[in-house]
Amino acid sequence: MIYYQSILKLASEKKKGLAILIDPDKFDVSEAAAFLKRIPKETTHLFVGGSTVVAQLTEGTVKALKALSNLPVILFPGDYTQITNRADAVLFLSLLSGRNPEYLVGQQVKSVAQLRISKLEIIPTAYILIDGGHESAVARVSQTKPLSQDDLETVIHTALAGQYMGAKLIYLEAGSGAKFSVQPMLIRAVKRVLNIPLIVGGGIRSDIQKQAAFDAGADMVVMGTVFEE
Numbered sequence: 001m002i003y004y005q006s007i008l009k010l011a012s013e014k015k016k017g018l019a020i021l022i023d024p025d026k027f028d029v030s031e032a033a034a035f036l037k038r039i040p041k042e043t044t045h046l047f048v049g050g051s052t053v054v055a056q057l058t059e060g061t062v063k064a065l066k067a068l069s070n071l072p073v074i075l076f077p078g079d080y081t082q083i084t085n086r087a088d089a090v091l092f093l094s095l096l097s098g099r100n101p102e103y104l105v106g107q108q109v110k111s112v113a114q115l116r117i118s119k120l121e122i123i124p125t126a127y128i129l130i131d132g133g134h135e136s137a138v139a140r141v142s143q144t145k146p147l148s149q150d151d152l153e154t155v156i157h158t159a160l161a162g163q164y165m166g167a168k169l170i171y172l173e174a175g176s177g178a179k180f181s182v183q184p185m186l187i188r189a190v191k192r193v194l195n196i197p198l199i200v201g202g203g204i205r206s207d208i209q210k211q212a213a214f215d216a217g218a219d220m221v222v223m224g225t226v227f228e229e
């Protein structure tokens with residue numbers, strides 16, 4: 001688990017991870033070099049995925065990124081069809097905030113035929129959708145409701161259930177382009193009970209918001225929309 005170990009190492013050294021999310025649907029492969037110059041120097045990981053991605057686009061995107069960058073490329077799939085062996089690892093997501101069996105376990109079963117013959121590192125990740133102020137693509141595609149930012153207890157219990165089930169990462173997601181990102185108070189409360197790394201994303205557009213998430217205890221922040229053109 002070398003990619004997971006590197007995230008654990010960041011967390012244990014109180015260094016912070018910054019993942020830039022690249023959505024293959026919105027990515028121009030011919031602009032990949034310029035894109036990689038534009039993203040922050042402190043970027044530690046490239047995530048690739050989207051709620052809705054046209055088949056085959058992920059592979060070309062990952063190929064272009066791997067040719068131009070030494071950063072680890074980690075799949076963040078909205079669907080099992082987004083898996084490509086060209087990446088380094090995959091966040092093996094289960095959408096624990098929702099009650100749609102397809103996104104709790106159905107997609108995961110569908111992915112096995114490909115994953116079992118690939119060398120991708122598989123990182124079990126409890127994915128928790130939090131209300132970001134308007135209906136997110138994740139909510140729409142998964143047909144699930146997000147958890148309220150005010151329902152601290154349910155968010156904490158959901159994250160801990162993920163940890164107890166063996167997740168190696170917890171991902172608090174306000175949804176791509178969220179109006180409100182996950183509030184620092186909520187990040188702090190969740191981080192306090194966990195003993196695995198915490199990833200936070202959705203609606204983080206500024207250095208100030210990113211720093212607030214880090215200060216509250218996020219081990220890694222994901223930024224996507226703000227770097228899309």
Ligand SMILES: CC(C)=CCC/C(C)=C/CC/C(C)=C/CC/C(C)=C/COP(=O)(O)OP(=O)(O)O
Nearest residue numbers: 049050051052078080092093103107111137176
């Ligand atoms: C583990 C495997 C094989 C699949 C996971 C399938 C699950 C459980 C997905 C969770 C629900 C979901 C639809 C997640 C999407 C995650 C993601 C890549 C979000 C970023 O995309 P957006 O930016 O929200 O979407 P747009 O494409 O609309 O921009």
Ligand SMILES: O=P(O)(O)OC[C@@H](O)CO
Nearest residue numbers: 176177201202203224225
């Ligand atoms: O696009 P943004 O709002 O930065 O969100 C990133 C990521 O958490 C979405 O899945």
Ligand SMILES: [Mg+2]
Nearest residue numbers: 023176224225
């Ligand atoms: Mg997006």
